[in-house]
Amino acid sequence: MRWGVVQFPGSCDERDALHACGLTGEARLIWHEDRDLGQVDAIVVPGGFSYGDYLRAGAIARFSPAMEAVTEFAAAGGPVLGICNGFQVLCEAGLLPGALLRNEELRFICRQVDLIVEGSVGEFGPLSGTKVADSSEGSETLSIPVKHGEGRYWAPDDVLDEIEAKGQVAYRYAxxxxxxxxxxxxxxxxxxxxxxxxxxxHPEHAVDALTGSMDGLRIFEAVAGARA
Amino acid sequence: MARVRVLIRPKEGILDPQGKAVEQALPALGFEGIEHVRVGRMVELEAEDPAQLGELCEKLLANPLIEDYEIEQVDA
Structure with a gap:
């Protein structure tokens, strides 16, 4: 399993992403100016503040040579995981529906949250061996930290209805x-x-018992398992 | 070169917490009777060919899913 982690100027979670990927295979960084991804089985677009988050979070990163290559890689069926700022980049690039807006309360938030796995996470699960939360009628949940200022997912109602009908919602907050x-x-x-x-x-921040939860590792394992 | 201003604002109906925060700060400063504050941004630029600005807005300056924009020619 060979992972590529894209690094933009202003990325800050690429090291943790490399570490998490490295637990399930080989992992290396891909500089944003590289048009050639090399031999990779999966791509992570990590968190941070690519290009200073100027204009809108992710708006400028999507035009980088590496993202052009990632778009082609995704079109050919390659697995691409976008985390936090990486999620914003993928939405701006049109690879995912919707947009991420300023948090409702305006504050930067950093805390552990429980995620309900919708069972429709595609190549990235469903996950085996996850714990079952009492509150969510037997759904699988993951305990993973969030840390962001612009994480309010939004899409028009017709788009939301469509992605729900097609099973494209992967995780919900408990x-x-x-x-x-x-x-x-x-x-x-x-x-x-x-x-x-x-x-x-941030699943890459939840891969070691030392930090309280290893649930994030399951997402990386699911991709590696599917590609093994 | 045409001097141009692009005004970008959150679409109607999308919660604008920045505008709300500004609005909530106003009474403490003694400003009364100000409502519906929305915070957007303005981009000033000079363009040889203003015809391409619509595409520029759609692709980069605004995210048409969440933002409206207006292109204004500025008189020299």
Missing amino acids: PGQNPNGSVRDIAGVRNEAGNVLGLMP
Whole structure:
């Protein structure tokens, strides 16, 4: 399993992403100016503040040579995981539906949240061995941290109805835990084909028991398992 | 070169927490009777060919899913 992690000027979570990917295979950084992704089986677009988040979060990063290559990689069916700023980049690039807006309460938030796995996460699950939350009628949940200022997922109602009907909602915040005002508690979505997934929470920060939860690792394992 | 201003604002119906925060700060400063504050941004630029600005707005300056924009020619 060979992972590529895209690094933009202003990325800040690429090291944790490299570490998380490295737990399930080989991982290397791809500089934003590289048009050639090399031999990779999956791509992570990590969190941070690409290009200073100027204009809108993710708006400028989507035009980078590496993102052109990632768009082609995704079109050919390659798995692409966008985390936080990476999710914003994928939405701006049109690889995922919707947009991420300023948090409802305007504050930057950093906390652990429970995510309900919708069972429609495509190549990125469903996950085996996840714990079952009492509150969500047997759904799988993941405990993963969020840290962002612009994470309020939004799309028009007709788009939301469509992506829900097509099973493109991958994760929702558990009841009462929506940290940012995201519409319909959506924390992560995938494309119709299921090979592109974006989420605001940070699975790469939840891969070691030392930090309280290893649930994030399951997402990386699911991709690696599917590609093994 | 044409001098141009592009005004970008959140679409009607989308919660604008920045505008709300500004609005809520006004009474403390003694301003009364100000409502529906919406915060957007303005981009000034000079263009050889203003005909391409619509595409520029659609692709980069605004996100048409969440924002409306207006292109204004500025008289020299």
